[in-house]
Amino acid sequence: MHLNKNLIIADTHSFAKPQQAVVTHLQLQLHVDFINKQLTGQAKYRIQQQPGANQIILDVKDLVIQQVLVQDEPAHFTLSAPQPYLGQTLAIELTPTAHEITVIYQTTPAAAALQWLELEQTAGGKFPFLFTQSQAILARTWLPCQDSPAVRFTYEAHIQVPAGYLALMSAENPQETNGTGEYHFTMPFAIPSYLMALAVGRLQFAALGTRTGVYAEPEVLNAAAYEFKEMEQMLESAEDLYGNYPWGRYDLLVLPPSFPFGGMENPCLTFVTPTIITGDRSLTSLVAHELAHSWSGNLVTNATWNDFWLNEGFTVYFERRIMEYLHGPDYADMLKVLGYQDLIKTIQELGPSNPDTCLKLNLLNRDPDEGLTEIAYEKGNLFLLTLENAVGRSRFDAFLNEYFKIFKFQSNTTEYFLEFLYEFFAPEQEIISTLVKPENWIYHPGLPETAIEVKSTRFIQVEEAAAHWHKNQNLAGINTAGWSTQEWLYFLNLIEARLDAPAMELLDNAFEFTQSGNAEILAVWLEAGLKARYAPVMPALEKFLQQVGRRKFVLPLYRQLAANKHYGEKAQEIFKKSRANYHAVTRLSIEKLLNK
Structure with a gap:
């Protein structure tokens, strides 16, 4: 193969011009202030500039830039007017031989990547929690950076947190708290900015294998360790398929339920939602997904x-x-x-x-x-x-x-x-x-005519059960013993379009879907309940939307609420109660939906 691997292209979602001057290494120093919900510190970059370049451009959004240094000397910089989604350009004047810049800054309450959780939003209910979500272009809201996936850099970080709290990053991580609250991190492999991650809370660690483990609040740790017991096997199987795991350790951090995604593939430390903890390991394909990102996405x-x-x-x-x-x-x-x-x-x-x-x-x-x-x-x-x-x-x-x-x-x-x-x-x-x-x-849009058919032999019985239900509208003759989460989801998907309130009551009496502890099944059931106006789902729906911030689940539910005049005011009412519990990624998506 003779392909050019050193690819630098224009990215319309970044102001940076890496073909002129590019960051290569970051030294990050931050102080985490839970009282003021603020990060303060500095980002020092090693840079490479091309001949004739007289500035380097970083992306920033909702940051306060206090000072900029070039080669440790005060330097002139300019900030552009803010643009929707993108934020501002931070243009820093360079001398011809400059190879280092430092930005001294602090975050603001508008920083969309940061979610500062109150005590009651955590599993323990006693200590606050902070986590970041940088994908896609939110790293610039907590770190001045060239916020494009085409720009990669190595990093080290020094993070100061209150004593008794554990800080974790997308890097080599500590496994227990220390007395000082000072933590040091190293990421020796070049990563894009969207994979920058930080979490701070009262956390504990449980080893799952020689290279794998899980972090969680103490109240969640045992359940998480049981749920993710197969992680070491997952890692070994991935290596058997597509080569050695390149990142050292692979650990999970179980976040509070407001986390907007199922998982985020931060190198060395995947962030995951607690909604995949079911007690039967039936939703751990999500962990396999985030692990696979170690090759496709991160590598x-x-x-x-x-x-x-x-x-x-x-x-x-x-x-x-x-x-x-x-x-x-x-x-x-x-x-x-x-x-x-x-x-x-x-x-x-x-x-x-x-x-x-x-x-x-x-x-x-x-x-x-x-x-x-x-x-x-x-x-x-x-x-x-x-x-x-x-x-x-x-x-x-x-x-x-x-x-x-x-x-x-x-x-x-x-x-x-x-x-x-x-x-x-x-x-x-x-x-x-x-x-x-x-x-x-x-x-081309849509589904190409060359697409192969996918099918499952285990779903044949489910299809027969669904056909029986459609014909007879009763459960006689339907054997669901031993069905997995996937089989239940397939069954509900097949019958959902024709469910009315009496039919849902019959199914609910038999299988207690409204009380399901499986978030995947419950989310499908709640959406079906809204369509069928099955009133018993409403208390469960409100509880679910107030506790869970995973966008995959909550957006379809709000969409269904908003689409029906019968529920229009209810959607706004629930969102008003729940919005503080949602990360900005989820909150902004719901606001856009409800404001249409």
Whole structure:
């Protein structure tokens, strides 16, 4: 392969001009102030500038810039007027030989990446908690940086927190608190800014294997350690598939339920939602997903948010290969079918001709969070499954191993991926052009005609049960003994469109869905209850929306509330009670929805 791996491209979601001057290493010093809900400190960068460059540009949003130094001497800087989504340019004048800049700054209450949790928002209810969520372009709200996934840097950090609290980052981490509240971190591998992460709280650690473990509040730790017991096996299976794990340790941090995503793949330390703790390990494919990001996303990264599918499509495919390795093809097939259902639903909601159903997106003048849909995840995965089906699994695995090897610690575009694809599969060019047609997947909306069918033998019984239900509207003859979460989700998806309130009452009496402790099942059931106006779900719905901030769950529920005049005022009422518990990522999405 003779591809140029040193890729620097224009990123419309960053003001930085890395082709002129680029950051390469960060020394971060921060003081965490829970009383004032503020980070104060400095970011010192090692930089490289091209001949003739007279400034370096950083992205900032809702930060107070107090002073800028170049080579430890006060320097002139300018801040542009704020722009929606993007924030401001921080332009720093450089001398011709400058190789170091320092920005002294503090955060503000508007910093969207930071969520400062009050005592009652935590599991213990006694101590506050802080966590960051930097993806997609929120790192600039707590760190002056070149906030583009195409710019990578190594870092060290010194974090000061109150005594008795533990600080953790996307780096090498301590496993217990110290008496001083001072913690030092090192990330020796170059990462993009969206993978910068910080969490501070009363936390404890439990080892799960020689390279894996879990952090959580003490009240959650035992349940988390049980739920994620398979993590070391997951890590080993991932290595068997696609090469050595490159990041040292792989640990989890279980966050309070306001965390807006299922998981965030911060290197060395995945942040996860507690909604996947069910007591039966039935939702741990999410952990496999975040682990897979250690290769697809963290190791090889989308160069812009228009190329987001390169992160997520590969990761969904990899996740299900891990689950197949651990639990067999039948289990993985169930995940594929459920994912396909989500894909079809998303295409229907967006519209099959909507350009947002292309893999390659156009997010110019838009918040990149608008690209965080099932298209990147499930259409990307189905494209790779179709490619695997065309060339054979062994050949496809060789392709992925070479892909991770060639592009490791680099950022990649869709176009560069295609160039690599055609060069690697030159002997199979006619097969790929006929059976796959990659450009149709990438640049055309909707579902291509070359998409392969996904199916699950374990779902045949579920389909029979759903058919019986549709015909007879009763439970006689339906055997659900031993059904997994995936089988229940498939069943509810099949019958949901025809559920009315009496039917929901019958199912609820038999299976107690309204009291389910499984967030995936409960979220589907609550949405069905809103559509059917099944009144008994309303107390559970309010409780769920006030406690859980995971956007995947709460947005469809608010959307259903908002779409029905019967619930219009209720949506606003619940949101008013719940909004303080939501991270900005979730809160802003709901506000946009309710204000339409």
